[in-house]
Amino acid sequence: MLLLQLLTGLSRAAELFLVAAGLSLVFGAMRIVNIAHGSFYMVGAFIAVTIAGTIGGSLGFIAAVIAVPLIVGAVAAVTEYVALRPLYGKEHLLQLLATFALMSIFHDVVRFTWGERPHRLRAPEILSGPVEWSGFFFPRYDIFLIGAAVVLAFGLWALLAKTGLGRDIRAAVSEPQMLQLVGVNVPRLFTVVFALGAALAAMGGLVSSPRGTVLLGMDVEIIIQAFAVVIIGGLGSLRGTAVGALLVGVVFAMSILWVPKAAMAMVFLIMVAVLLWRPEGLFGIPER
């Protein structure tokens, strides 16, 4: 039972990692706290529902996995260009509030397009059902989630460490003043980063949907948890996001066993504790 709960916690951590990674990335490179990040998560889930529903079956799921990040990434790029780019260099407050406005807009767009009833996204056959291991039954999908997150984490790490884009991003995170001096096209970089972050969030939305329902309010629900993760782990650090996601996911799952009503509160208590001890988060970059 404990083991099962631990697995649940890990798979939840996997979800959170996907979403929080995008948030942390955007903040690290662009110094923007994107409240609309949850919106991309939600939109991703809903688009997945439509695509998977239209095509049907396992193929539909695969199609969604490919299409969703691309579509949402594109939407995000446009959003960044229209709503956020004019605000660079302005007060951070304005940027924050702009993302808040965006969240409101996305919320209603989703409501308009898909209505208020909950939707379902079914996982393909091969990923459903239990897997047996030394007498215990574990949900196959949870394992898939964990695996997907690990793969993605590795992919992100590779991107950051090995590619030109990754090098630019890392420069943006640690030496923002240097960026333009070394000839990086900063606006374009920001658009790419923002789109990438959104795509990650959308993937998070997609892969977490089969375990629950897809409905309005997902955006608010996830953004709070994602914030908890990045606060704990530290904004701008991939390692921190991973650690934070693990902490939150596991603590939440384990708390459900003993203090079901206070599970979320436990997470927040940890967040407050971390902030009291290390205001930038466990691995966070200092604010300046």
Add this chain to the structure above:
Amino acid sequence: MSRVMSSAQKDRLFTPARIGWSLLLLVALLAPLVVGERQLFLLMTVMTLAVFATSYNIILGYTGLVSFAHGAFYGVGAYSTTLVWLHLGWSPLLGFALAPFVSGAVAYISGLVAFRAVRLYFALLTLGIGQLIYIIVFQWRSVTHGDDGIHGMDLPTLLMPATNRYYFLLGATVLALVLMAISMRSPLGATLQAIRENPDRVGFLGVKVKRYSLAAFTLGGAFAGYAGAMFALMNRGSFPLLMHWTTSAEPIFVSLIGGLNSFAGPLVGAIVLGLLRDYITRHFLYWSAVLGVVLLVIILRMPGGIVEASQNLSGWVRRRSEGNGNGSRSEEAGNGQAGNGQERDDQ
């Protein structure tokens, strides 16, 4: 009322600002004679929002802090009123008097935690604290009735008719606004603005910045509770959604619309938002999107909000009518300085 006035303006008795306030008060006093009960409740909602938003202005507009916990303090105020009625049998009026102190205390404690963090993380931390309070209220069914909320609070018979309630709340609103205005026009208010502009420099002047920020946070929280109590009285009840962080968004929106740079901004914004929302939600389902678009437009085009835009306009008009600019004015309409004025690149 702009925060930087020329000496010419101060000496006149009938400043545009004073005329505006008086007219507003007059309209408010006469309203029950012309509108029906439903509209009275709408006006009461607007008044509550105005107090709530102005209390937030202390934190955001004056001190420059973004907090998402403000809705929680608002809810605490509402629940203070209803809970003491429900469990202790106290009169809601007593609860109303108590609410600001309870909210102030909660805000103070939250502030002690939240100010440990640097500015950007501060916002996120207030988010967490606000949600924590929300969750507590939501889950603690035995005391707060959780999701169901508390309803049907007995008001003193004098306050049962809508018109009487309206005048009571109007008086409460005026009192709150006057108190907040006095404290913000004081040296404390000026210091808070300086903290917003350049916290490091204020420290170099020998001022303990964190202490003042905490004071502003507490004061704002107390008045948020005051507004919450107003809500409880108006609706004869309270429910958890009041404390959700999205409630904290409302004063932000209102301040943006009305303008972050003046005392009257949130009031103007509250009136505009309250009336607009009521109208639109009755005819059109997608209020959030409309709000979001309006906000984006304001952020992108008129970061100073309506009040500053109108100040710019009146300043421009005045300059045109006076010929050459006499002395120095701080509102410069034509040269695109219609920003919040925070030209220092923060952090």
Add this chain to the structure above:
Amino acid sequence: MTEPLLKVRDLTVNFGGLWAVNGVDFDVMPGERRAVIGPNGAGKTTLFNLLTGYYKPSRGSFAFNGQDLTGKQTHRIAKVGIARAFQITSIFPALSVFRNVQLARLARLGETWHFWGVVEGQHREDVALILEDTGLSPLAGERASHLSHGDQRALELAISLAMEPRLLLLDEPTAGMAPEETTQTMRLVRRIAEQRNLTLLFCEHDMEVVFDTAERILVMNMGRVLADGTPEEIRADPEVKRVYLGDEEVA
């Protein structure tokens, strides 16, 4: 023998392996005009940051007026009588010139916490005097962000003066100024210092300013003190010439 107003002993700070300020020793006598010079990166601004409590030293100490200020916070140090005018102008942009100075005054008098009263006209005479001294009177109602660079520097100075400091740290007061502005500014600074019996510690790149104004000069290089003495002594010092003045035009 008079006691030094500022005593700095072995002041050191290390940032991630870089000894930005390393074992710095010097004194500033009351009423003195002391300059700190050195190439870029010599540690001058870091030194100022240490002396105002913005950074905590890794080693060493400094005392002001007999009181040990090592490790104290900025607001404490400001209260004790050290004021600083910044190299990168650090004013309150959206507030009026008057308000900028008035705030410093309120802070000095400990009245910033007063939540009653109307702040608009308070301390009008004091502020007006300072504005006059710094030539800012006609701009009193202007928003600070609208001021020209030179006027902002003057405002910077005015804010520091309102603190009634005993020691004024000036971080490159003439940075970015044209020659006439420079002479004007330094004349103003000297006059104010004499009028108010201020002790000045300033760092500068403009050698003409330094040799004109300073009574004693501290030369820093790579975080350490290279030389310390009167302008003549410094001019004659071969080490200094080699490291620094060799590339500079000396008036």
